[in-house]
Each structure stands twice: as C-alpha cells, then as structure tokens.
Amino acid sequence: MINIYGKYRPAILGGLILMLVAISDQLITKAEAENSFEPVWEEIKSQSTPAQLYAFLFQLPKGGNLHTHFAGSVPMEYLLEIARDKNRNGGQxxxxxxxxxxxxxxxxxxxxxxxxxxxxxxxxxxxxxxxxxxxxxxxxxxxxxxxxxxxxxxxxxxxxxxxxxxxxxxxxxxxxxxxxMGVLFSDPHINPELLVTNMKLFGDEGLRYLEFQLPPRGWRHSDGRSIPAEEVYEILKERLKQEDAVASGVTVRFRNVAIRYLSNAEAQIEEAFAFVDSHRDLWVGVDMAGREDDDKGHPLRFLETFRKMRKRYGGIGLSIHGGEVDEPNTHVRDTLLLGATRIGHGLNLISDPDTLLYMRNREYLIESCLVSNRVLEYFPNLDDHPFPEFLRLGIPVCLNTDDRGMWDSNMTDEYFSAVKHFNLRWDEIVKMGRDSLHYAFVDNAKKAELISAYERDVASFEMKYQNANWRELTSHIEPAISPYALRTFKISN
Ligand SMILES: [Zn+2]
Incomplete structure (x- = not known):
C-alpha cells in the first residue's frame, strides 16, 4: 500500500504548525488588547503633575539612543570634573x-x-x-x-x-x-571616562543601547603626539570590558563620521568605511555630519563616493544627517539615494511631499531630536515640529538626545516634550522604543537580545503600574532632573 501521506507529511505538519501559530498570535493580540495599558497611561497623562510625569518617564524603558554625537553627549559638569581630576585624566x-x-x-x-x-x-x-x-x-x-x-x-x-x-x-x-574644548575630546584618558559616565547616566534613564557618532581620528597624547585609529579602538574596547561599564547594562556601538563640508570629505568617507569594515565588533555604521546650511556638503556631492563604497563593502549601516535646515529642498530624498536607511533629523522632509509619501510604512527610520531642534532654533516652538506628521503617517521614528551636553538635557526631556506637545498614546511610545532597537546597526543576535529584553522590561513596567497606584509609585522615584527640564518644564526638585 502506498502511504500517500508519507510524501506530504512535512507539508501537512508545516501547515498545521502555521495554523497554530496564527491562532496563538490572535490570542496574544486579543490578550494584549484586553490588558491594554492605554487607559492607565491616559489617566497618568491627564492627571499627573509635571514632576509626576517626569518621574514616570524617567523610569520608562526606552530602548536605544541612536543619534548622539560622542563629544556632545555628556553633561558638561562631568566633562569638567574629569578634566580636572588627575586620577582620571592621566595626571594632566x-x-x-x-x-x-x-x-x-x-x-x-x-x-x-x-x-x-x-x-x-x-x-x-x-x-x-x-x-x-x-x-x-x-x-x-x-x-x-x-x-x-x-x-x-x-x-x-x-x-x-x-x-x-x-x-x-x-x-x-x-x-x-x-x-x-576640542582638546578634551581628543584625549585618550578623558574619552573612555566620558563613555562609561554616559552609559551609567543613560542606563539610569532606562536606555539599554547607545550608538554614538564617534570618528576614531584626531586623538592625541598629552605630549601632543597623535594616536592612530587602531589604538583608539583598543583603548575603548578595553574600557568597555571593565566592571563598571558592564554593570551599566548598556550596550554600546559607534558610527564613524565624515564632516561633509570639508574639502576632503570624500576621503573621510572612504576612510570611515575601511575602518568600520575592519572593526565591526564596535563600529557598525557611517554617518555624515556638519552644518547643512553650508551648501558645500550637499548630499549629491557624495553619490559617486557612496556607490564606490558599495562596490567594496556590504553590511555597513548608513545613517546620515538630512534635512536639518530651514529651507525646503530634496536633501532627504538625495540622502536616501546615497543609501541611508536612517535619516538624522529629517526636518524638511515635511516640505517634500513625494519623499514624505514614499517613506510611509517602509523600513526607513527618522532619528528625531526635539530638544536639539528647539534649541538650535529650527523649531523654536515645538508645536510646529513635523515629528507628529512622521510618527502618525507611519514613518518609523525614535527620540534622541543629539548634543545634549550643550543643551543640558537628557532622554527623559525628549519623551516629556513629545508627550506634552503631541499627546502621545502608549502604543506610540512603545513602538518608538522598539523601533530604536529594530533599526539599530548592532548585529542581529545582539539586536534580538536587546529587543526581547525591551519587551520584557515594558511588560513588567506596565504590570507594576497596573497593580498599584501611580501617584504612590511615582512619589518614590528620584529622577535626575536635567537643568533643561528645570528651565523649560517648570519642574522643581
Ligand atoms: Zn546630529
């Protein structure tokens, strides 16, 4: 007798498994809907004082900070403290x-x-x-x-x-x-200390991943001798292995950066790719920075260079500043053409409707930096910021601190601004955190680990607030209130 099922058994089994997965997915979705945190969040949002909301958002699990320039990433008080401390600055x-x-x-x-x-x-x-x-x-x-x-x-x-x-x-x-203060940020003793300080500070705010823009060039010893990029890599790698760095619970990766308006920017891009390619355990992507109202650095200048790099290298993430200017132009579209899957700021995308529509529901992320855009006067009033258009038209976005050291702010301030100006829903907050990890350039295995830790953290955070009085819970939190928040949100500590 011919066993007709024998031949097809794997397919039948496969079909059954798919059906079961589909049914269990439906159950999970239903359970999620029934246990939705949305009503709890709506109550907190509408009834909390600024101090209570700040405390809640300080503890919120936040995923990753993808747009943070290393030299502008740490509160300046810490920079000064380390630069003056001979025990930490190499005796200088x-x-x-x-x-x-x-x-x-x-x-x-x-x-x-x-x-x-x-x-x-x-x-x-x-x-x-x-x-x-x-x-x-x-x-x-x-x-x-x-x-x-x-x-x-x-x-x-x-x-x-x-x-x-x-x-x-x-x-x-x-x-x-x-x-x-350029010399302070080229110092091999100060920079590793700043790195770990930031891991602790951002870790306290519920972040688990930092992707710094850090070119490994220009570092110098105290006697002025320049330090090769290879040595910079070794110094940072060693510092990241130390106990306090590991204990922060924060994963760190770097992007190499070319300064776009310089005459040698093309060479910087080639150098950046080559370095990332040979140091992929820590450096995961390439960026271009520098003020964009200097036309010398317009995106299409670099099209041939990026195409040349694509002939040579695969698997190097591209996040490029784009559209951080006042006037309308096609720089975001041109930056996508360079190969970027993430756009830094993307402000004037709002005045390029074709590209705006093109980016809806696709795999491109905009790295929004609300406080930066306000302080640098691209949007002095955040009510005018295009962030809600991006978010609610279905373009993936996440919140980032950019050069928070110069504006005295932190990641909580980004969330607080977004909640206050744009009335964020809970599912929007959670999606932004998830997307900040989904679009990170860290390797897939680590990314999966970070995303499942994030989902776990969010679930237990929700449960904590579902099972207790939020006023009581927030009264026990002691958030590090930033000077920006003290000045801007009228929070007293
Ligand atoms: Zn930036």
Whole structure:
C-alpha cells in the first residue's frame, strides 16, 4: 500500500504548525488588547503633575539612543570634573583662556592642538599643558589651569560650552563651542571616562543601547603626539570590558563620521568605511555630519563616493544627517539615494511631499531630536515640529538626545516634550522604543537580545503600574532632573 501521506507529511505538519501559530498570535493580540495599558497611561497623562510625569518617564524603558554625537553627549559638569581630576585624566593639567591680551600674535595654540585649522579667538578655549608651555609668556598669561578656576570662573566656563543664554543659537554652537574644548575630546584618558559616565547616566534613564557618532581620528597624547585609529579602538574596547561599564547594562556601538563640508570629505568617507569594515565588533555604521546650511556638503556631492563604497563593502549601516535646515529642498530624498536607511533629523522632509509619501510604512527610520531642534532654533516652538506628521503617517521614528551636553538635557526631556506637545498614546511610545532597537546597526543576535529584553522590561513596567497606584509609585522615584527640564518644564526638585 502506498502511504500517500508519507510524501506530504512535512507539508501537512508545516501547515498545521502555521495554523497554530496564527491562532496563538490572535490570542496574544486579543490578550494584549484586553490588558491594554492605554487607559492607565491616559489617566497618568491627564492627571499627573509635571514632576509626576517626569518621574514616570524617567523610569520608562526606552530602548536605544541612536543619534548622539560622542563629544556632545555628556553633561558638561562631568566633562569638567574629569578634566580636572588627575586620577582620571592621566595626571594632566589643562589650561583655559580667561583673558585676552594684546600680545600681537596667535595665542590659541591651534597650530599644535588642531594641526593649524582656523579657530576663532574666544574666552575659555582650553588647551594642553604642552601647548601652553610652548606659548610666549604674554600668551601664557592669558590662561589659567582648569583646576585653579574659582567658583565664578567655573560657572562661566560651563556656560561657555552650553547654549544656555538668550541669543546663543546655531552660530555659537557650530562655530565657537567646539573650538573651546576640542582638546578634551581628543584625549585618550578623558574619552573612555566620558563613555562609561554616559552609559551609567543613560542606563539610569532606562536606555539599554547607545550608538554614538564617534570618528576614531584626531586623538592625541598629552605630549601632543597623535594616536592612530587602531589604538583608539583598543583603548575603548578595553574600557568597555571593565566592571563598571558592564554593570551599566548598556550596550554600546559607534558610527564613524565624515564632516561633509570639508574639502576632503570624500576621503573621510572612504576612510570611515575601511575602518568600520575592519572593526565591526564596535563600529557598525557611517554617518555624515556638519552644518547643512553650508551648501558645500550637499548630499549629491557624495553619490559617486557612496556607490564606490558599495562596490567594496556590504553590511555597513548608513545613517546620515538630512534635512536639518530651514529651507525646503530634496536633501532627504538625495540622502536616501546615497543609501541611508536612517535619516538624522529629517526636518524638511515635511516640505517634500513625494519623499514624505514614499517613506510611509517602509523600513526607513527618522532619528528625531526635539530638544536639539528647539534649541538650535529650527523649531523654536515645538508645536510646529513635523515629528507628529512622521510618527502618525507611519514613518518609523525614535527620540534622541543629539548634543545634549550643550543643551543640558537628557532622554527623559525628549519623551516629556513629545508627550506634552503631541499627546502621545502608549502604543506610540512603545513602538518608538522598539523601533530604536529594530533599526539599530548592532548585529542581529545582539539586536534580538536587546529587543526581547525591551519587551520584557515594558511588560513588567506596565504590570507594576497596573497593580498599584501611580501617584504612590511615582512619589518614590528620584529622577535626575536635567537643568533643561528645570528651565523649560517648570519642574522643581
Ligand atoms: Zn546630529
């Protein structure tokens, strides 16, 4: 007798399994709907004080922060603390400019610190001891050791590296601030400490993944010698293995970055790809940064370069700043053509309807940075921000802190802004967190681990609030309230 089922058994079994999976999926969806957290969230949102809402959002599991420039990622108080602490900065003293004399010469030390790039003459420009020693005595007298600043000077130094006063906007940020403290962010002792500090701070806010924009170039030893990229990789890798880094529970990856308006940007892109390709355990993608209202860095300039890179390399994530400008143009579309699957900011996508429609319900993510866009005056009033259009037209978005060090903010502030301005639903909040991991460039095995941990964290967070009084629960949380929140949301601590 011919066993007719024998031949088809695998197919029949496969069919049965699929049916069972489909039925159990339906059951889960139904259960999820019945246990929906939405009513609890609606009550919290409508009845909480700013302080209660802030505490709730501080503890919220948040997934990943995908758009965070390493040098702008840490609160400046921590930078100053580490830069002054000889136990953590490799025993160095840094010098900062507290007055400007008429010395009749260039007192910036930039020839040594930045290999001759131009820098404005500014107060609180910080330099290495070796550079300071090479200056004339007239120039030397303009500087003071960072560790010797009095209280007033310390406050002024901190203010000089933040956008914390009316009238400071884009120009102060792009043209001045970075020159003030560039040497600190090229230091092999300070950077690893900043990295782990940030892992702890963001970990406290419920983040589990950080993808920093960090080019491994330009680092220098205290004697001014430049440090090869390979060594930068080793230094960071070693620091990430240490106990405090591991205990933060935060996974870190980096993207290499080219500065788009520079004349050698094409070479930087090629170098960035080559480096990522050979250090894929830590570096997972390539980005282009630099102010986009400088037309020298327009996206299509780089089309041939990215096509050349695609002939050489596969599996390197592309997240590129696009549309962070006031005027309408096609830069987001052009950036997709470069191969980006994630767009940094994407603000003027709102004025390019064809591309906006094209991106609906597809696998492209927009990295929104609400506080950054407000402080840099792209949208001084967040009510005008296109974020809700992107979110509710079905374009994947996530929230990010960009250069939070310069705006004194944190990730909770991004969520608080989004909730207050755009009345977020619970399912929107959870989807953003999930998408911040789904679109991360970390390898698939780690990503799966991060996503299932996120789902578990969200489920237990919901359960906690379903089973207890939210007013009681939030009263026990002690969130780290950022200075931005204190200034903007009228929260008192
Ligand atoms: Zn950015």
């Amino acid at each position: 003293e840094f010098y900062t400019r507290v007055k400007i004399n008429n010395c009749g010469e260039d007192c910036s030390g930039r020839r040594l610190d930045y290999a001759g790039t131009s820098a404005p003459i500014v107060y609180f420009q910080t330099t290495r001891e070796v550079t300071w020693k090479s200056l004339s005595s007239c120039c030397q007298s303009e500087y003071k050791p960072l560790s010797a600043l009095n209280e007033e000077e310390t406050a002024a130094w901190l203010s000089s590296v933040k956008l914390d006063r009316p009238g400071e906007g884009r120009n102060e940020f792009f043209e001045v601030i970075w020159h003030r």
